[in-house]
Structures are given as structure tokens and as C-alpha cells.
Amino acid sequence: MDYRFLTEHDKKSAFQLHNFVHKTLKNPELFLPLIENNKWYFDIKDTYGAFVENDLVGMAAMMHGEDIMTYAEMLGLSWEELGEVFVCVHPNNRKNHVATDLLTMAVEYTQSNKKKYACATTHPENHSIKILEKLGFYRASDSEFLARQKYPRILWQKDFEN
Numbered sequence: 001m002d003y004r005f006l007t008e009h010d011k012k013s014a015f016q017l018h019n020f021v022h023k024t025l026k027n028p029e030l031f032l033p034l035i036e037n038n039k040w041y042f043d044i045k046d047t048y049g050a051f052v053e054n055d056l057v058g059m060a061a062m063m064h065g066e067d068i069m070t071y072a073e074m075l076g077l078s079w080e081e082l083g084e085v086f087v088c089v090h091p092n093n094r095k096n097h098v099a100t101d102l103l104t105m106a107v108e109y110t111q112s113n114k115k116k117y118a119c120a121t122t123h124p125e126n127h128s129i130k131i132l133e134k135l136g137f138y139r140a141s142d143s144e145f146l147a148r149q150k151y152p153r154i155l156w157q158k159d160f161e162n
């Protein structure tokens with residue numbers, strides 16, 4: 001498995017991978033579609049990719065800025081000090097610790113961007129919960145807002161020590 005940052009050239013593969021992961025879910029509530037309100041929800045330049053012979057098979061991104069203001073407010077943090085991470089892996093490449101590797105890199109990237117905190121949201125039954133807990137995330141909130149959403153979500157937080 002090769003890992004590297006994605007570039008604009010990888011955008012089409014990232015789009016295809018994300019759509020395929022979404023399309024093949026048994027439970028569509030587990031993972032949001034890539035485009036919500038006609039807008040990609042992450043920046044390709046803040047995304048790590050996992051490759052097998054030049055094929056993109058997984059990716060993890062850090063999202064930051066005002067787009068994650070809602071979660072910052074729920075956590076009582078300012079959006080400048082927070083990065084949100086997510087991960088997805090092609091069904092053929094799962095249970096091989098690819099998501100663990102990618103999320104580890106995304107969290108380190110978040111810290112190296114001088115964020116003080118990382119957050120993530122998951123469906124209550126998502127297998128990524130195991131990875132988040134291993135990486136030191138804790139359940140930050142089960143707020144009514146997240147439970148009432150179209151897709152129910154748990155909000156996770158990790159504190160950096162810098």
C-alpha cells in the first residue's frame with residue numbers, strides 16, 4: 001500500500017471512490033454522500049490517499065475553517081483551533097488496517113496544522129469508532145441536534161497536547 005497526499009489530478013478518482021463507497025453501503029445512513037448542497041465537503045489538498053498500483057483505494061481528509069463551525073460551537077471551541085477528519089476505504093481493501101493508517105495520518109496532519117483539537121462524526125454503528133477510540137478520540141456529545149439529524153451521529157473529540 002502506498003500513501004500520499006492527493007492533488008487536483010486525483011479529484012476524479014476521489015469522486016469515484018467516494019461515490020462507490022456510498023453506493024455499496026448496506027446502510028446508507030453510515031456515510032454521507034460526497035456532495036451536499038452542491039458542494040464538496042472536503043478539500044482535496046488536505047486529503048491523504050492510499051494506492052494499490054496507482055489505484056486510489058482509500059482516503060482520509062482533514063476539514064477545517066468556517067465549514068466546521070457548527071461542530072466547533074457544539075464543542076465550545078473556536079473553529080480556528082479545530083480540524084474534522086473522515087475516512088473511507090474501498091470494500092475490496094477493508095480489514096487490512098488501511099483506514100487506521102489513513103486516519104492516523106489525517107490526525108497527525110491536523111496537529112501539524114497547529115490545531116488544538118480534532119473531531120469526527122460517526123453513525124453509532126460505524127466500524128470507524130474502534131479506530132477513533134484507539135487514536136484517543138472520546139465521545140464528546142450525544143446532543144439532541146445530532147440525534148435528530150437525517151443521519152444520526154455521535155460527535156468525537158481528540159485533544160492535542162501542544
Ligand SMILES: CC(C)(COP(=O)(O)OP(=O)(O)OC[C@H]1O[C@@H](n2cnc3c(N)ncnc32)[C@H](O)[C@@H]1OP(=O)(O)O)[C@@H](O)C(=O)NCCC(=O)NCCS
Nearest residue numbers: 030031086087088089094095096097098099100127128130
Ligand atoms: C469504516 C471503514 C473506513 C473501515 O475501513 P478498514 O480499512 O476496513 O478499517 P481497518 O482495517 O483500519 O479496521 C480497524 C479496526 O476495525 C475493525 N473492523 C473494520 N471493519 C470491520 C467490520 N466490517 N466488522 C468488524 N470489524 C471491523 C478491524 O478489524 C480493525 O480492528 P483491529 O484494529 O482490532 O484489527 C470502511 O469500512 C469504510 O470505508 N466504510 C464506509 C465509509 C465510512 O463509514 N467511513 C467512516 C466515516 S468517518
